[in-house]
Structure formats: C-alpha cells, structure tokens
Amino acid sequence: MRHSLRIDAVLVQAVIAGALSFAHLHDLAAAAGQTGWKAWAYPVSVDLLLVAAWRRLRNDGPSRLAWCWFLIALVASLGANVATAGLLDVAHPPAxxxxxxxxxxALAFLGGTLLAHSPAEPQPHPEPVDDLPAEPVTTHESATAAVETPEPAPALPAATPEPVAVSAPAPLVAHARKVADAHRAATGNPIDTDTLRTRLGVPAPMAEAIAAQLT
Incomplete structure (x- = not known):
C-alpha cells in the first residue's frame, strides 16, 4: 500500500521559524565571544528550555513555575531575533x-532542573453550591429501626377490685346482738355501725357485716 506524502503548512512554517531562530541565537552567541561548538549549544539550550516549559504547562496545567521559565526562554529567543536585526552592533557587542x-x-540548568523535579501545583477545586436544600440522609440502621419498632399498645383502664365478702363468727355476732339490745334499751334507738364498731373494737368491714346480720 502506497502512502501519499502530505505536506502540512503549519509544520513547514514551524520548521522555518525554528531554523531562523536557531541561526539568530547562534549568531548572537558567536558575536558575544562563544565560538565553535559553544555557539551551536546556545540555541539548543534555549529551545529545550522552551519545550520543557511548554510540556509542563500542557501536562500539569498552568503554574507560575512553568509560565516563568516559558517566558524566560521566549524572551531569550525573541531577543536574539531582534538583536540580529541591526539594533545591536554584533561586531562590537556591549558588555x-x-x-x-x-x-x-547556569540559568538554563536551573530552569530545567526545577521543571523536571518540582511537584505540580494543586489545582483549585470548585466551591460547593450552598443554594440546594440539604436532603436528610437515611441510613440502613435508622430505616430498619423505623420498620421494626412496634407502636406501644394503648393502656387498659385499671380494673375496679370487687369487694371481698366479710363473714363474722357466730360468737361475735351473738355478743354484738347483746350490745345492740343494751343500746336500744338505753337510748331507744337502734345502734349504728360506727357505734357498734367502737363498742366491739373491730374494723369497719367487720362492723358492717355484723350490723347486716343484726337487722
């Protein structure tokens, strides 16, 4: 299968711009006294720092460190292009x-080291929205307790105790009859329950039972 060679205009433009910038950096370094291989190493150093800073921005997101060294490398590259345009006398470069x-x-080594070994800055997280109403959270335990807890049964009315029948012994009834006859003979009235209870010294239920048998 034959592959057609497609020329990308953007890629060609990038190669041309890179080559010109590379040549300007080389010429400026050579004019400043860096001869031989050292003059060729300067454009490589500037371009590598520029690429490292851009890669840090692309992979880890915007950060002050990456932007700082990206601008330093960009200024160095643009400065070389402007300086070789006739603004400076390259035959007699200033101090x-x-x-x-x-x-x-040394500056490029510091920038490359910081870009390679500095941790990425944390990105800010969006603040939570407080306008939404908070929904109650129902846990499994609370839901189970609400289902399994029985309702209390209604309280039953207290039962009224039935009166206990009191029976008086026959000798006590006979003695009470004598006391009642004596009271009637003395007062002309039948003896009441309270007087009978007092004369006999018995509880009120016993006195009522005896009085019932005297009638």
Whole structure:
C-alpha cells in the first residue's frame, strides 16, 4: 500500500521559524565571544528550555513555575531575533550582552532542573453550591429501626377490685346482738355501725357485716 506524502503548512512554517531562530541565537552567541561548538549549544539550550516549559504547562496545567521559565526562554529567543536585526552592533557587542550570554548556561540548568523535579501545583477545586436544600440522609440502621419498632399498645383502664365478702363468727355476732339490745334499751334507738364498731373494737368491714346480720 502506497502512502501519499502530505505536506502540512503549519509544520513547514514551524520548521522555518525554528531554523531562523536557531541561526539568530547562534549568531548572537558567536558575536558575544562563544565560538565553535559553544555557539551551536546556545540555541539548543534555549529551545529545550522552551519545550520543557511548554510540556509542563500542557501536562500539569498552568503554574507560575512553568509560565516563568516559558517566558524566560521566549524572551531569550525573541531577543536574539531582534538583536540580529541591526539594533545591536554584533561586531562590537556591549558588555551586558556578553555577561548575559555567559550566564545563560547556569540559568538554563536551573530552569530545567526545577521543571523536571518540582511537584505540580494543586489545582483549585470548585466551591460547593450552598443554594440546594440539604436532603436528610437515611441510613440502613435508622430505616430498619423505623420498620421494626412496634407502636406501644394503648393502656387498659385499671380494673375496679370487687369487694371481698366479710363473714363474722357466730360468737361475735351473738355478743354484738347483746350490745345492740343494751343500746336500744338505753337510748331507744337502734345502734349504728360506727357505734357498734367502737363498742366491739373491730374494723369497719367487720362492723358492717355484723350490723347486716343484726337487722
């Protein structure tokens, strides 16, 4: 199966832009006194730092560390393009340019180390919405207890105790009859229950039972 070669205009543009930026960085480093292989190492270092910062932004999300080193590498690349456009005399570079080019390796090493070994910054979580009404949470235990707990049975009215029949012995009844006859002879009235209870010294139920037998 034959594969057709499709040329991507964006990819071609990226290759051209990268090659020009690479050449400008090389020319600026060579003008600042970095000759030989050292002049070629500077554009590689700048591009690698730019790619590392962009990869950190793409994989771990936006962070101050990644954005800081991405902008540093971008300024270094754009600065080389602008400097070689005739704004600086590359034949006689200023002292600050020589110092910047000489200090770039240490700066690039620091940025690459921080991008490779610094932990990712935590992303902020959205705050919970408080407008929704809170629904009661029913657990399995509470639902089971609500189903299995029986309702209390209604209380029954207290039963009224039936009166207990009191029987008086015959000798006591005979003695009470004599006391009643003596009371009638003395007062002319039949003896009442309270007087009979007092004369005989018996409880009220016993006195009532005896009085019932005297009638």
């Amino acid at each position: 600050w340019l020589r110092v910047g080019i000489a200090g770039w390796p």
